Amino acid sequence: MTTTYAALLRGINVGGAKKVPMAELRTLLEGLGLTGVRTHLQSGNAVFGADRGDEESLAAELSAAIEQRFGFGVGVIVRDHRYLRAVREACPFPAAELEARQLHVTYFSEAVDPARFAPVEPAEFRPEEFRLGDRALYLYAPDGLGRSRLAGALARPRLLKGLLATTRNWNTVVKLEELTGV
Missing domain, CATH: 3.30.70.270 (Reverse transcriptase/Diguanylate cyclase domain)
Incomplete structure (x- = not known):
């Protein structure tokens, strides 16, 4: 079963540091086998579907892939729809x-x-x-x-x-x- 998540990247595309173009981020996430990948704004928000892992393991996987691709570490928090709705409510x-x-x-x-x-x-x-x-x-x-x-x-x-x-x-x-x- 596929769960939809949001990935919140910390501290990218701020003041010219840690540049992560959103098109490249989408391609990277799709290359990891994630589905329905979309990004929101330039400040490090991505939405995707995954049929494996949990929030913590997906965050670690994304963080490692970003570091390998872009050459710098980025903190990543992954949360599912249910959590995001609960925060809003x-x-x-x-x-x-x-x-x-x-x-x-x-x-x-x-x-x-x-x-x-x-x-x-x-x-x-x-x-x-x-x-x-x-x-x-x-x-x-x-x-x-x-x-x-x-x-x-x-x-x-x-x-x-x-x-x-x-x-x-x-x-x-x-x-x-x-x-x-x-």
């Missing part, structure tokens, strides 16, 4: 009332203990807010991610040690859930 903020640039989801490679983020004092960053979900962090940044002080605080290396984390805006969260639902 569990959003603790009123997504329908917000602009997409105000709401972001950071996907984590594994479950996160809330104590990890205890050093971040929410009151210092108001009106910005964050909430933890299932292997995800929801960030409300009314002035956008680029101007968010809270986003910087949450991305401190000591808070993310040992985790792979990659962030998407709400439009991309919604689109990936839709694309994997086919």
